[in-house]
Amino acid sequence: MSGTATRSQLNLYQLRRTCGTCTLSELCLPMGMPRDDMRRLEELIVPRGPIGEGEHLFRIGEPFRALYAVRGGFFKTYLVEQSGREQVLGFHLPGELIGLDAIWPQKHQCSAVALNTASVCELPYAQITNLSQQLPGLQHSMLRLLSKELALSHSLAGDFTAEERIAGFLTSLATRMKVRGFSETHLTLSMSRRDLANYLRLATETVSRVFSRFEKEGLITVDRREVTLRDPEKLARFGNCLSID
Amino acid sequence: MSGTATRSQLNLYQLRRTCGTCTLSELCLPMGMPRDDMRRLEELIVPRGPIGEGEHLFRIGEPFRALYAVRGGFFKTYLVEQSGREQVLGFHLPGELIGLDAIWPQKHQCSAVALNTASVCELPYAQITNLSQQLPGLQHSMLRLLSKELALSHSLAGDFTAEERIAGFLTSLATRMKVRGFSETHLTLSMSRRDLANYLRLATETVSRVFSRFEKEGLITVDRREVTLRDPEKLARFGNCLSID
DNA sequence: ATCCGGAATTGATCCTGATCCACGCGCGGG
DNA sequence: CCCGCGCGTGGATCAGGATCAATTCCGGAT
Numbered sequence: 001m002s003g004t005a006t007r008s009q010l011n012l013y014q015l016r017r018t019c020g021t022c023t024l025s026e027l028c029l030p031m032g033m034p035r036d037d038m039r040r041l042e043e044l045i046v047p048r049g050p051i052g053e054g055e056h057l058f059r060i061g062e063p064f065r066a067l068y069a070v071r072g073g074f075f076k077t078y079l080v081e082q083s084g085r086e087q088v089l090g091f092h093l094p095g096e097l098i099g100l101d102a103i104w105p106q107k108h109q110c111s112a113v114a115l116n117t118a119s120v121c122e123l124p125y126a127q128i129t130n131l132s133q134q135l136p137g138l139q140h141s142m143l144r145l146l147s148k149e150l151a152l153s154h155s156l157a158g159d160f161t162a163e164e165r166i167a168g169f170l171t172s173l174a175t176r177m178k179v180r181g182f183s184e185t186h187l188t189l190s191m192s193r194r195d196l197a198n199y200l201r202l203a204t205e206t207v208s209r210v211f212s213r214f215e216k217e218g219l220i221t222v223d224r225r226e227v228t229l230r231d232p233e234k235l236a237r238f239g240n241c242l243s244i245d
Numbered sequence: 246m247s248g249t250a251t252r253s254q255l256n257l258y259q260l261r262r263t264c265g266t267c268t269l270s271e272l273c274l275p276m277g278m279p280r281d282d283m284r285r286l287e288e289l290i291v292p293r294g295p296i297g298e299g300e301h302l303f304r305i306g307e308p309f310r311a312l313y314a315v316r317g318g319f320f321k322t323y324l325v326e327q328s329g330r331e332q333v334l335g336f337h338l339p340g341e342l343i344g345l346d347a348i349w350p351q352k353h354q355c356s357a358v359a360l361n362t363a364s365v366c367e368l369p370y371a372q373i374t375n376l377s378q379q380l381p382g383l384q385h386s387m388l389r390l391l392s393k394e395l396a397l398s399h400s401l402a403g404d405f406t407a408e409e410r411i412a413g414f415l416t417s418l419a420t421r422m423k424v425r426g427f428s429e430t431h432l433t434l435s436m437s438r439r440d441l442a443n444y445l446r447l448a449t450e451t452v453s454r455v456f457s458r459f460e461k462e463g464l465i466t467v468d469r470r471e472v473t474l475r476d477p478e479k480l481a482r483f484g485n486c487l488s489i490d
Numbered sequence: 491a492t493c494c495g496g497a498a499t500t501g502a503t504c505c506t507g508a509t510c511c512a513c514g515c516g517c518g519g520g
Numbered sequence: 521c522c523c524g525c526g527c528g529t530g531g532a533t534c535a536g537g538a539t540c541a542a543t544t545c546c547g548g549a550t
Contacts, residue, residue: 109396
């Protein structure tokens, strides 16, 4: 028992001093902030340990207390329409903030679930906004992130064909992964076909078929959830690529 | 010449002292702000006189300097994909803020055009953020508005049938109009069928057909751009209504 | 009043992607 | 080891909405 306590304290210790050394700080809230300001931000951050696959970070309707920055792992956000149908809103990589749409009514507008083992930084909203009164950089960061999120969801607005959607998704994911230091050609999809199809507003069968078609044309190779981009340029041209990053 | 100068100064004079008396202040940025704070906000606001139908407030790609609050009239925001296709992002009623998605890259991400004679309040971004360092209420208002905008665009994400989309649009517009003191049953659509169809990701013919169908079923009556809701409840049930307001 | 052009409506046909179905594979549990 | 179940794949069919085409409607100019 004392053993686990020690270990979790170690974890906590390591995570505490994050922003300064975190490779994600350029993508996350502290982007471009002076080192001193970063330190003040760090003091507010509550690290949240391993979150198992399928575990929820928050659920729709819950009171809003904090934003969450993904530290490791993938998350999926989704909402449930009154018809009962589930709609996937997005997939979230390390360095991205979740829960921004809850600021308005102070209630979570969507649910967030881990797609694999993950960890996050919890950013208590009240304290963050307090601090941002003093740190212009932090305030601007928050506005920028919100604004970017908005621009992203706008870019998804058009009506695209199944092929455009999937090509666009793959190229967009590739660039997002690259920015985070992963391979930009070898992608590991952490979501099921079902989630992917739902997100792209397609049927799972359509996703499957387009994957096969792309593979036949030599654009990609697919092995289960491993996708390798063979001809990224052509793929990018295919999807009227709207990669926001 | 001196006559018009006098008149525009009069306009300016009247518009200057806006937020305090503006009936929209509860919807707009100053929502819920103390009267003194409102006054400081007012000093930053630059009223922009009559904007003719078809005139642009800003165009995609232009450098971002200010947000705009709609004072009177309707606006349409849209973007142009590299394919050349136009995508309508939204219609904006008095009290709503335009240009929020430009904060991130400091460039306008969409174009905004007046659908009829309109007027706006220009909110110089740099000064607004400066002031919001001092006024917590203002900061929170900005975040709330961004967040709300985000939630709204999320709610449009699902894949709905043509009927659901149109029913949803009508009920949503009705509630938005009601909040602003207009009739909630008699709507004047200020946008063309083409714009409406584009926004809803449908063909103009489909919009036309659904309107007719709804009319036959006694849900609405349509005369050109005048739409009267005959059975708002049924209509709301029809569109899995996602009215954000 | 007449003409013209663009917008809106309506009809006929087509096509993309949804739906329904069967099958193969891989993985975990008995 | 086999079974079963969920996931992914692929075939056949169907339907909702796009597209093409024809007409009407309205507003503005002459």
